Amino acid sequence: MKRFSITPFAVILPLVFIVLILLGLTMRANQGELIQVDPQLFYAIMTLHGLGMAGTAAVGGLTALAYLLLRYVNLNTKLVYFLLFSYLITVVGLISATLLGHFGPGWYVLYPLPFKPMGVWPNWSIGLAIVSLIVLGVAILLIQLEFFRACVARYGLKNSLGWQFFTGSGEYVPPLVIITVDAVVLPGVITTLVGAALLMLYFVKWLNPSTELDPLLIKNMIFIWGHTLVNITMYMGVAVVYELFPEFSGRPWKSNKFVALAWNATFFIVLLAVFHHLYMDFVQPLPLHITGQTFSYLAAVPSTVVTVTGFISQVYKSGMRWSFVPLSFFLGILGWLIGGYAAVIDSTIVVNNQFHNTLWVPAHFHTYFLIGFYLILWGFLFYAMGSKRESLAKLGLASYVLGGVGFLSMFYVGGAFGVPRRYAEYSMIPVESLSHLAQILPKIAVVFIPYVLVGFLLIFISILGGSGREVQRV
């Protein structure tokens, strides 16, 4: 039996999260003209906040998956610690590049903006940011490969993919969480390799500035990597719920043909919906645009028909007790669905023609992260730490969710009225009514964000109330 301590993860990830929320608050306060932040600093903060939140989510999701997989397979736990160690290096590197160097091309670093700083960020900050991302990317790749190796070693390739249901040979059925190999681990490995290639190209460009890269090709690579990483992070959250919820509902949640089919389909959906990020690049080949809308729409099928109905069968008339963990999972799945629904609407090409890069975009992804994935992660950490501080955690949850809904609503309203995203200030907008609205919404958001912050502090304190429970080997 391997010993694996969740405690360092349960301390470090929430601490970084708190700092990142404070950065978010700073941005919203500046957009509402409540404080004055220099645009150079604003965009550096924006870049750090975005990369930090996406990276922290991925590391949290992989950690949770590692913890759960350890129940069934022999993982090399050193790689999970290595992930945390690399993450810390990356955090320090990115903080230096952005807050000291004012590196600020946004979290998806579209080519060639990082290399055209217009005197704002120094050359060292570009190199430091690239190397920092490579450090985390390598650790993510290694842990994903280890997941794959360990699952296949215990269950065989066919069973790990859930294919025994299609060949009808009635073999041993592995636990549900193993099936995430389909929708999480495989797409993750494939696209992390694309990300590695991208970072290598950027590194070469940094060493040798006369190198010319193709902006459209790079944009495709960026989203094949970034979209997928964010997407599989969401599915890691779903996998946590699949594995742990039955302990609270008292009802088994088993693999069957539908579940296997859904997660296999998700493999393709994850990889092919990516192209909805490039709808407004009209020169992109038409079949890719159509692929984007087709697979984005299809994403609604397995997630709602299989996962949500499975989840409803867990809850409906179960007689369960709603302690903090199932409550955070329940709300997390709801946030995942609502944010996903907003995303599917935006993945309609005609709609995207107006929503693209308006506040609708941060509206939807903040929904399925803040009140989706991250809620599930907090529930998981509470569980894995074996905390007993129920009422404190629930109080925190109420504040966090209420504050979150208020904060998100301002993004949605902004999106509905076409307020553009990533504007350090809205006072320059030449249409009076829009400029006015764009500055009022963040003022209201700033009232709600402290509720998220305080709520999260309470949740964090409750998580720390546990001492870490041993992984139960099944």
Add this chain to the structure above:
Amino acid sequence: MVSTYGALVFLVGAVAMVVIAAFVSFQSTEPEDPKSVTQKVYRVRSLYFFLLLFVLVLAYGFTLPKAPYFRDSSPDVVVDVVGKMWFWELKPVKGAVLENGDLVLPAGRKVEFRVTSADVNHGFGIYSTDGYILTQTQAMPGYTNHLIYTFKKPGIYRVFCMEFCGIGHHNMFARIVVRKEGE
């Protein structure tokens, strides 16, 4: 406004989800045999599956042909657009003029914008006189996106930058003056 419909469709769906979630969780207090629950859920599930497919196919068939790639060409007016850090260069090619630095276009005519960039990615977004976004395309260096749009009403339209392009991004606007033809 397409985006207004999008936002309304979202609102209705999101409220429905919250209501269903509340219903399911309130029902969780009286225990029932899991087998009979599963059967009930399965019945609703097959109904839901076909309903979902129906809605998706309908939405797909209805919206896809309206994608901006299919607005047929042969424009009356042609304008070259170049995004630069941090301003727009709008060059009339056919059927348009520059007046005191403003691009002047006729109302009711099909306009083709040939959009590119001289440095980094920008986004060419057209906003109406009262501040609603009408349409957009990316301005990417090395590529030219062809955006077709017909301005129905005369007035002063605005160009916003819709792709983050560095510290001047929030201050990268231009004006398009649309006049009744012959004025």
